[in-house]
Amino acid sequence: MGFLDRLxxxxxxxxxxxxxxxxxxxxxxxxxGISPALLETLKDEIITVISRHVDVDVQCVQVxxxxxxxxxxxxxxxxxxxxxxxxxx
Amino acid sequence: xxxxVVTITSGKGGVGKTTLTANLGAALAMRGxxxxxxxxxxxxxxxxxxxxxxxxxxxxxxxxxxxxCRLRQGLVRHKQxxxxxxxxxxxxxxxxxxxxxxxxxxxDELRGDHDIVLIDSPAGIEQGFxxxxxxxxxxIIVTNPEVSAARDADRVIGLIEAxxxxxxxxxxxxxxxxxxxxxxxxxxxxVVELLAIDLIGVVPEDSNALIAANRGQPLAxxxxxxxxxxxxxxxxxxxxxEEVPFEPLREPRVFExxxxxxxxxxx
Ligand SMILES: Nc1ncnc2c1ncn2[C@@H]1O[C@H](COP(=O)(O)OP(=O)(O)OP(=O)(O)O)[C@@H](O)[C@H]1O
Ligand SMILES: [Mg+2]
Numbered sequence: 001m002g003f004l005d006r007l008x009x010x011x012x013x014x015x016x017x018x019x020x021x022x023x024x025x026x027x028x029x030x031x032x033g034i035s036p037a038l039l040e041t042l043k044d045e046i047i048t049v050i051s052r053h054v055d056v057d058v059q060c061v062q063v064x065x066x067x068x069x070x071x072x073x074x075x076x077x078x079x080x081x082x083x084x085x086x087x088x089x
Numbered sequence: 090x091x092x093x094v095v096t097i098t099s100g101k102g103g104v105g106k107t108t109l110t111a112n113l114g115a116a117l118a119m120r121g122x123x124x125x126x127x128x129x130x131x132x133x134x135x136x137x138x139x140x141x142x143x144x145x146x147x148x149x150x151x152x153x154x155x156x157x158c159r160l161r162q163g164l165v166r167h168k169q170x171x172x173x174x175x176x177x178x179x180x181x182x183x184x185x186x187x188x189x190x191x192x193x194x195x196x197d198e199l200r201g202d203h204d205i206v207l208i209d210s211p212a213g214i215e216q217g218f219x220x221x222x223x224x225x226x227x228x229i230i231v232t233n234p235e236v237s238a239a240r241d242a243d244r245v246i247g248l249i250e251a252x253x254x255x256x257x258x259x260x261x262x263x264x265x266x267x268x269x270x271x272x273x274x275x276x277x278x279x280v281v282e283l284l285a286i287d288l289i290g291v292v293p294e295d296s297n298a299l300i301a302a303n304r305g306q307p308l309a310x311x312x313x314x315x316x317x318x319x320x321x322x323x324x325x326x327x328x329x330x331e332e333v334p335f336e337p338l339r340e341p342r343v344f345e346x347x348x349x350x351x352x353x354x355x356x
Contacts, residue, residue, distance in 0.1 A: 014271070014272025015273050016268075016269065016272045016274050019274075019275050020275055020283070022236050023236045023275070023283055026236070027284075030240065030247075031243070031247065069285045070246070070250070070285045
């Protein structure tokens with residue numbers, strides 16, 4: 001690595017940390033069989049279903065897979081809009 | 090008591106299964122265990138070379154399976170360790186020559202006269218992995234501290250869980266403590282946390298492994314105990330149920346290297 005490269009890569013996280021984050025991500029996907037694309041589809045469909053009944057703050061919905069030991073769970077965080085703010089009269 | 094069958098597998102190839110099998114076999118035999126190591130990598134025979142036994146082979150695993158010899162005739166005794174035997178893989182056949190039931194039958198016969206049977210599994214998750222797993226009472230998964238190797242190890246852990254085999258234990262091989270401390274390698278805690286299985290050993294990267302392979306003399310056998318050789322003995326102890334503490338790995342200091350240089354018998 002040259003002097004300039006070193007100077008400019010100074011703020012990158014150490015590669016071991018990057019490796020850990022990437023490993024965590026692939027393991028989560030592999031174990032649950034859920035790709036990022038499928039996660040997006042799930043998110044869209046969840047929003048569609050829920051929105052039929054309540055007002056959802058669409059921009060803030062988060063759907064993710066979390067791990068506890070070797071168990072995976074699908075977690076959806078779906079903030080709701082307050083009724084008064086949206087509906088007039 | 091009937092012997093235990095321990096299968097050593099990894100998912101990804103080249104992470105150190107054969108090295109571990111040879112060294113664990115030697116370390117266990119040095120502790121007075123009656124050991125057989127089976128090379129299950131049919132078509133890519135290697136364990137014979139690691140153990141320096143390539144010139145003594147008459148029969149192989151497939152000869153035993155197909156009845157060309159009795160099991161006892163297929164076993165090759167180690168030169169220095171009379172309680173260590175090798176059942177070599179066939180080199181000119183492929184993995185379709187072995188069925189899971191064949192491995193079960195062979196291991197059941199070996200359990201009578203031996204304390205431990207170690208099976209060196211082929212890489213991958215296909216037929217060879219299947220027949221190597223079938224007779225296992227215990228499983229050791231070898232990985233390296235890298236994303237790809239750990240990912241493949243996780244795949245294998247998942248398959249073992251699905252088979253309802255008893256939980257596997259992990260060996261992290263080729264760890265470089267200096268790289269970890271510089272932040273450029275996954276550490277032991279990282280790998281164990283993400284794979285979420287029990288650790289049975291950590292083997293450092295050690296250039297003596299190549300020298301040992303060149304000579305066909307497992308590191309564990311050497312008096313001049315290398316860092317990797319020491320780690321293999323720790324794993325052997327843990328496999329026998331001894332409480333062997335996990336020592337933090339670090340680079341040997343300069344004076345230790347010098348000491349080893351001037352008095353090679355120091356371990
Ligand atoms: N701790 C170590 N330090 C340095 N080199 C090592 C170490 N462990 C293994 N090696 C080297 O890594 C290479 C691959 O090892 P080995 O043949 O044991 O892997 P394997 O998992 O059996 O491979 P395969 O999947 O092809 O059967 C060998 O050259 C070996 O000497
Ligand atoms: Mg091998």
